[in-house]
Amino acid sequence: QSVLTQPPSVSAAPGQKVTISCSGSSSNIGNNYVSWYLQVPGTAPKLLIYENNKRPSGIPDRFSGSKSGTSATLGIIGLQTGDEADYFCGTWDNSLSAWVFGGGTQLTVL
């Protein structure tokens, strides 16, 4: 059971918008930065969003991140079939003194 809770799967049509939630607590999301990672099956995870809402160089602005209280959200607009992947959130947990990941969300672009 992951400390951070993500929906196992989400789906939407090409061109549409989707959001992926990441729910935690005051010991993790509530007091630390959240980052998001994209993982195409069989490849290494890739940083998508850092410090809640910042995009690394090369990540298109179709991807956005936000945080409110003890939850974070990844948003993707203008969905493309190439966006099909697993998405993970992560943050530091002050109580555990450990980095924690969400269980991951599989995005299907129908």
Next chain:
Amino acid sequence: QLQLQESGPGLVKPSETLSLTCTVSGDSISSSSYYWGWIRQPPGKGLEWIGNVYYNGGTYYSPSLKSRVTISVDTSKNQFSLKLSSVTAADTAVYYCARSDPTIFGVVVISFNWFDPWGQGTLVTVSS
């Protein structure tokens, strides 16, 4: 361009010690304020943080693995390494190394913020 590459045996026997090395290219491990970490992913499952190391040898470990993990650094080779002892089939996973950004208060790390970039990963199977 910063790149990380994991290496080590792909098969380890139960009760033995898993040993992996991450070679960093494109930057010096000791030239920046970043930490260097290990993360693993069992087949078909999610990501699990193992621990982080600084160029001076300072470490932070996952509480659930702390009793079996040692992460060390060799600045002369621009490498850092993972040792996981007394392995079982539950330790079968793809092991990734990555750079990690810390938040430091004074001289104490109070959190880590992200992992980037990641190595390509290496599958380690625990089996007799």
